[in-house]
Amino acid sequence: MRLKDKVAIITGAASGIGFAAALSFARQGAKVAVVDFNEELGNVSVHNIKSEGYDATFFQVNVADRKSVDEMVKAVLGKYGRIDILVNNAGITKDGMLSKLAVEDFQKVIDVNLTGVFHCTQAVLPTMVEQGKGKIINTSSVSGVYGNVGQTNYAATKAGVVGMTKTWAKELGRKGINVNAVAPGFIETGMTAKVPEKILDQMKMMVPLGRLGVPEDIANAYLFLASEESNYVNGTVLHVDGGIMM
Numbered sequence: 001m002r003l004k005d006k007v008a009i010i011t012g013a014a015s016g017i018g019f020a021a022a023l024s025f026a027r028q029g030a031k032v033a034v035v036d037f038n039e040e041l042g043n044v045s046v047h048n049i050k051s052e053g054y055d056a057t058f059f060q061v062n063v064a065d066r067k068s069v070d071e072m073v074k075a076v077l078g079k080y081g082r083i084d085i086l087v088n089n090a091g092i093t094k095d096g097m098l099s100k101l102a103v104e105d106f107q108k109v110i111d112v113n114l115t116g117v118f119h120c121t122q123a124v125l126p127t128m129v130e131q132g133k134g135k136i137i138n139t140s141s142v143s144g145v146y147g148n149v150g151q152t153n154y155a156a157t158k159a160g161v162v163g164m165t166k167t168w169a170k171e172l173g174r175k176g177i178n179v180n181a182v183a184p185g186f187i188e189t190g191m192t193a194k195v196p197e198k199i200l201d202q203m204k205m206m207v208p209l210g211r212l213g214v215p216e217d218i219a220n221a222y223l224f225l226a227s228e229e230s231n232y233v234n235g236t237v238l239h240v241d242g243g244i245m246m
Helices: 016-027 037-051 067-080 103-130 152-175 197-206 213-228
Strands: 007-011 031-036 057-059 084-087 134-139 177-184 237-241
Touching: 007 016, 007 057, 007 067, 007 103, 016 031, 016 037, 016 084, 016 213, 031 037, 031 067, 037 057, 057 067, 067 103, 084 103, 084 213, 103 134, 103 152, 134 152, 134 213, 152 177, 152 213, 152 237
Parallel strands: 007 031, 007 084, 031 057, 084 134, 134 177, 177 237
Antiparallel strands: none
């Protein structure tokens, strides 16, 4: 097992990519803290993981609220005694053209997608530094690399995640902590389920592989970066996008 006895915190793990990652990590031997704001879906996710005989616990958290994050980290340490992996997967969209984008919608995306990553990473840092090792995986997006119409707020946060990833990789590498990011392309999740079929077809045409990705494609990238196989990978942005960014 690639993550035997490791303790992993995965945010946004109640559904989509986060749940795929939580299940994948659990199957590889990790004890998984399923972190999400949605209590109902979070409990269902934990039930599904436990039904396969694996160890998972749900923590209801608003990653934009530092107190909520600190309480979660304290609870994870109380239950499992260590934190080996943090996957900053939680994210939201509130799209709108610049001329019509509400200030409130801009700020909410910043609070979750960018500030939330800061909160969670800073909260686990003392534990990882004391342990002398850890894996931090941040979720960016192809939108953060080349921008996307109607996603001023989302693209800004995902570009910011890349900047934080590279900065933290330089700061924390000598402390035994690897920091990397994954930049998903167009993935079949609840977000894309709301996209009109015509637009989805256009998105597929942009992908050299000719299809949208599935949550497991991203979960596999997370798994690699969380495992011992990536011990010499630091400060990278792994594009999992079917070739869009070639």
